[in-house]
Amino acid sequence: MFNRESIVWWGAFLSLIVMMMISVSDAQEGDRNESSEAREARLLEETREALVGKQRPRLDVTGWMNGEVSDADMNGKFTVVQFWATWCSDSIGSIEGNNEFYERYKGWGVLFVGVCSSDKGQDKMGEKVAEFGIKYPVARDEQLASMKAWTIGWWPTYVLIDPEGVVLSVSGNIADIENVLNQIGRFAE
Numbered sequence: 504m505f506n507r508e509s510i511v512w513w514g515a516f517l518s519l520i521v522m523m524m525i526s527v528s529d530a531q532e533g534d535r536n537e538s539s540e541a542r543e544a545r546l547l548e549e550t551r552e553a554l555v556g557k558q559r560p561r562l563d564v565t566g567w568m569n570g571e572v573s574d575a576d577m578n579g580k581f582t583v584v585q586f587w588a589t590w591c592s593d594s595i596g597s598i599e600g601n602n603e604f605y606e607r608y609k610g611w612g613v614l615f616v617g618v619c620s621s622d623k624g625q626d627k628m629g630e631k632v633a634e635f636g637i638k639y640p641v642a643r644d645e646q647l648a649s650m651k652a653w654t655i656g657w658w659p660t661y662v663l664i665d666p667e668g669v670v671l672s673v674s675g676n677i678a679d680i681e682n683v684l685n686q687i688g689r690f691a692e
Contacts, residue, residue, distance in 0.1 A: 546656035547675050553654035554662060554670040559584075560652035564618055564642035568632050572616050572640050581687075582614040582664045583680055586650065588621035589631045591658040593675075598635045600677050605639040613684070620644035620655060 537545075554560075561574055562584070572582075585601060587594035605615040617639055619628040625643045632641060644650050653662065661680045663672040672683040 543657050543675055547660065547673060549656060550654045550660055550662075551673040554673055557670055558668050559662070559664045559670050560649070562616070562618065562642075563646065563648040563652070564644050566628070566643040566645070568629060568641050569638065570640040571642075572614055577614060577664065578668065579666045580612050580614050581666060581684065582616065583677075584616045584618060584653075584662045584664065585677075586618050586620045586644075586653065586655045586658060586660045586662075588658040589619060589624035589627040590621065594659045595631070595635060597659050597677060598637055602636065602638045604677050604681060608684070611689070615639045617641035618644050618649055620647060620650040621658065622647060 559577075562572075562577075583604070585597070587597070589595075601615065601617065608615070617637065619625050619641060620643075625645060628641065628643055631637070649655075653660075657675060659675065661672075661674050661677055662670055663680045663683055665671050672680055674680055
């Protein structure tokens with residue numbers, strides 16, 4: 504029934520399967536052990552690599568609050584697009600700074616757009632706008648088309664776009680975006 508050769512072959516085959524399972528398990532454990540800071544840095548870098556220096560993708564959003572910003576409105580203006588999630592404490596914590604940025608730069612013609620883009624919690628966007636006093640235009644990315652097109656994997660993510668539609672910078676906080684904007688002559692303080 505089983506000869507020595509088939510036993511050796513099956514033994515080697517099963518050993519290979521076990522080693523592959525251990526290897527996959529170790530790789531998954533490494534992902535779970537990745538610190539939040541390391542994960543944020545990695546995901547923001549992936550977004551930077553995908554967007555910086557390239558034409559911005561189209562925004563495919565609905566359910567605007569506090570005004571609507573079309574793709575045509577973004578042409579010829581510096582624009583900051585912030586991808587956020589209603590369940591994300593960093594996104595919620597950024598609202599006050601976003602409001603300040605919006606108020607400070609809207610007179611300079613800089614647009615600020617919040618895009619609620621997560622596979623959960625978008626139904627709470629209006630509630631969060633009211634609760635936290637969001638002043639800038641916000642919309643839902645209900646189909647997650649913009650999140651995918653813009654390669655968003657971390658919330659919040661800020662994207663600075665120049666008047667020609669080229670992405671200049673990607674960051675996890677508005678202060679970095681403001682620093683880049685202030686290096687541009689007409690916005691220097």
